[in-house]
Amino acid sequence: MGEKKLELVKGLGAWAAMAMVVGHIIGTGVFLVPSAMTRATGSVGLVFLVWIVGGILSLFGALTIAELGAAMPEAGGAYVYLRRGLGPVWGFLFGWMNNLVGKPASIATIASGFLIFLGFFVPALYTPIFTLHLTVPFTGHPSEFAFTWAQPVAAAAIAFMSLINYLGVRLAGRVQVVLTAVKIGAILAVVVLGFLFAGKRPPGGQPLFPSSFHMSLLTGFLTAMVSALWAYDGWMDLTFAGSEIIEPQKNIPRALVGGTVTVGVIYLLANAVYFRVLPIEAVAAAKNVASETVRVFAGARAAAWITAAMVLSGFTTLNSSVLTGSRVPYAMARDGLFFRLADGINSRFRTPGGAIAFQAVIGCLMVLTGQFDDLYSLFIFAQWIFYGLSVASVYGSRRKEPNLPRPYRAWGYPVVPAIFVVGAFALTLNLFLQRPVRSSIGLLLILAGLPFYRYWTREKSAAGEAALS
Numbered sequence: 205m206g207e208k209k210l211e212l213v214k215g216l217g218a219w220a221a222m223a224m225v226v227g228h229i230i231g232t233g234v235f236l237v238p239s240a241m242t243r244a245t246g247s248v249g250l251v252f253l254v255w256i257v258g259g260i261l262s263l264f265g266a267l268t269i270a271e272l273g274a275a276m277p278e279a280g281g282a283y284v285y286l287r288r289g290l291g292p293v294w295g296f297l298f299g300w301m302n303n304l305v306g307k308p309a310s311i312a313t314i315a316s317g318f319l320i321f322l323g324f325f326v327p328a329l330y331t332p333i334f335t336l337h338l339t340v341p342f343t344g345h346p347s348e349f350a351f352t353w354a355q356p357v358a359a360a361a362i363a364f365m366s367l368i369n370y371l372g373v374r375l376a377g378r379v380q381v382v383l384t385a386v387k388i389g390a391i392l393a394v395v396v397l398g399f400l401f402a403g404k405r406p407p408g409g410q411p412l413f414p415s416s417f418h419m420s421l422l423t424g425f426l427t428a429m430v431s432a433l434w435a436y437d438g439w440m441d442l443t444f445a446g447s448e449i450i451e452p453q454k455n456i457p458r459a460l461v462g463g464t465v466t467v468g469v470i471y472l473l474a475n476a477v478y479f480r481v482l483p484i485e486a487v488a489a490a491k492n493v494a495s496e497t498v499r500v501f502a503g504a505r506a507a508a509w510i511t512a513a514m515v516l517s518g519f520t521t522l523n524s525s526v527l528t529g530s531r532v533p534y535a536m537a538r539d540g541l542f543f544r545l546a547d548g549i550n551s552r553f554r555t556p557g558g559a560i561a562f563q564a565v566i567g568c569l570m571v572l573t574g575q576f577d578d579l580y581s582l583f584i585f586a587q588w589i590f591y592g593l594s595v596a597s598v599y600g601s602r603r604k605e606p607n608l609p610r611p612y613r614a615w616g617y618p619v620v621p622a623i624f625v626v627g628a629f630a631l632t633l634n635l636f637l638q639r640p641v642r643s644s645i646g647l648l649l650i651l652a653g654l655p656f657y658r659y660w661t662r663e664k665s666a667a668g669e670a671a672l673s
Contacts, residue, residue: 212279212448212531213373213554220377221455224442224524225463227384231521232317233435234391234474235494235514241428242488248479249413250425255475258432259468264616264624266439266464268595270457271614273443275601277452279556280535281443281528282594289597289604293657298590299536300653303546306587307529308566314525315358315571318518322357324495324511329354359568361522366564369526372553373448376527383520390513391470394498398477402501426634433631434584435471438521439464440594441528448531453611526563534559540664541657585635585643586650592628595621 216224241251272285280299287295323329332350369376414421442449442459449455474494478487481497490496494514499507534556537547543562550557598614598621614621636643 211554212549212556214448214450215372215374216377216445216449216455218450218455218458219381221442221449221459222463223377223380223384224445224528225439225459226466227380227387227520228438228441228524228528229436229463229467230384230387230391230470230517231314231438232320232514232518233431233437234471235321235492235517236317237431237435238475238478238493239488239490240431242484244424244428244431245421246424246484246488247412247414248484250421251428251479252472252475254425254428254432255468255471258429258436259464259471261624261627262433262436262439263461263464263468264620265591265595265628266460267616268598268614268621268624269440269443270460271610271612271617272594272598272601273446273456273460274453274612275608275610277446277449277456278535279445279447279531279538281446281532282440282590283532283535284446285443285594285597285601286590289600290593292661293654294593294597296536296541296657297650297653298594299532299542300656301586301590301650302529303533303536303542303563304566305649307525307532308563308570311362311522311525311529311563311567312358312570314518314522315361315567316354318361318515318522319354319358321492321511321514321518323354324508329357355572358571361519362526362564362567362571365519365522365526366560368523369530370550370553370555370557370560373445373527373555376523380520380523380527383516383523387513387517387520388470390510390517391474394494394510395470395473395477398481398497398501402477402481426631427638429631430584430635433588436464436467437587438524439467440591441524444528444531457612526560530556530559530563532559533562540667541660585632585639585646588628588632588635589650592625592632595624595628 238251241254242248245251245254269282269285272289273281276284276288278284283295283299283302285295286298319329330352332352335350368379439460442463443456446452446456478493478497481500482490482493486496487493492511492514495507495511498510533542533546534549536542537544537559546556546559546562548558549555599618601608632643
């Protein structure tokens with residue numbers, strides 16, 4: 205009789221699942237992107253409209269993914285939904301892009317994001333260790349790359365949080381609950397204190413909405429929408445750890461929908477305070493609008509405290525990103541569709557140790573190069589392609605598996621999923637038109653996985669035939 209295969213442990217309860225969603229979504233976006241959104245739209249009213257539209261679109265996606273997550277609570281999330289709903293190759297291509305580019309680049313971005321805040325207290329982090337003078341291929345333009353102390357510190361943060369996740373999902377879940385509570389408390393403190401104690405500034409001369417419509421407004425709105433959707437990003441990642449959630453049939457829908465709504469309300473309240481305290485020109489110019497807001501009404505010491513909370517905010521997001529992201533390469537390697545080193549569960553801690561280590565190594569390499577911004581911009585195009593396909597897989601799931609138990613059914617089906625799919629593909633089309641070269645490279649990166657898919661499926665087929673003979 206063969207040895208029983210180890211399984212991941214169910215260690216994420218209702219509060220941990222909710223903290224994973226809220227803590228993952230609220231990273232650096234709410235503190236940084238309002239400035240870019242204001243510059244893009246030039247209007248307070250349009251900024252709020254972008255937050256609302258982006259929140260609704262994200263909620264529609266969460267409402268649909270909640271059905272798939274409750275019906276198929278397996279490690280891998282979208283990899284599983286696409287494989288079963290649309291076909292194996294779609295699941296593989298999602299996982300291929302997610303494992304090698306998307307999630308490691310996102311982890312690198314998050315680690316560097318919270319170091320930007322940490323640099324407020326330790327400016328020496330951005331002291332150059334050495335500088336490389338390069339020439340950009342094909343264009344011949346000179347380029348300069350400064351390697352600072354921030355990059356190895358960011359790599360150390362990725363390694364440390366990967367170690368926390370390696371030591372057990374329960375420990376990572378407890379860390380997430382505590383840090384998310386601190387994060388939300390800090391944001392709500394800014395909101396409450398801003399409304400109670402900030403003096404009313406004189407009303408600006410600019411109207412809430414532009415008095416006339418022109419095409420540049422639409423372009424600015426779509427540009428700001430990309431920033432907003434980045435700030436909302438992460439609502440689907442909980443499903444990657446579906447097999448480790450206690451009572452997933454109830455807790456996945458509650459966490460996805462409840463977490464997305466909670467984040468949307470927090471974002472609107474925070475932006476209301478920003479624009480109550482600062483004029484629109486100051487919001488547009490601020491590098492860190494939250495710290496600047498607190499500095500204006502409460503002084504530099506209070507601004508330092510809120511910046512410290514932002515460091516924790518980035519660390520919380522890093523924790524959830526490491527936890528959820530590592531489950532996709534594990535699920536694929538378990539199915540024989542990824543590199544074998546990502547397969548297997550640690551017998552002591554019951555975590556996917558190989559996948560966590562694989563993800564950490566790539567994330568550390570990206571953050572050390574300092575060039576991950578361009579890499580992530582390549583992926584964002586492909587990311588929303590797969591967001592749209594993942595939500596669309598609900599139609600294939602209902603058609604192919606009509607008798608599959610569905611403890612939760614997507615509200616507004618089939619209209620709500622369709623609205624999200626149309627919105628997702630409209631966004632990717634807009635990104636392609638704005639960044640045709642990067643988007644084309646992103647497509648090539650996706651397609652580069654097809655030879656590996658063919659190789660691994662042949663290998664699986666040969667292994668199956670050998671087992672039967």
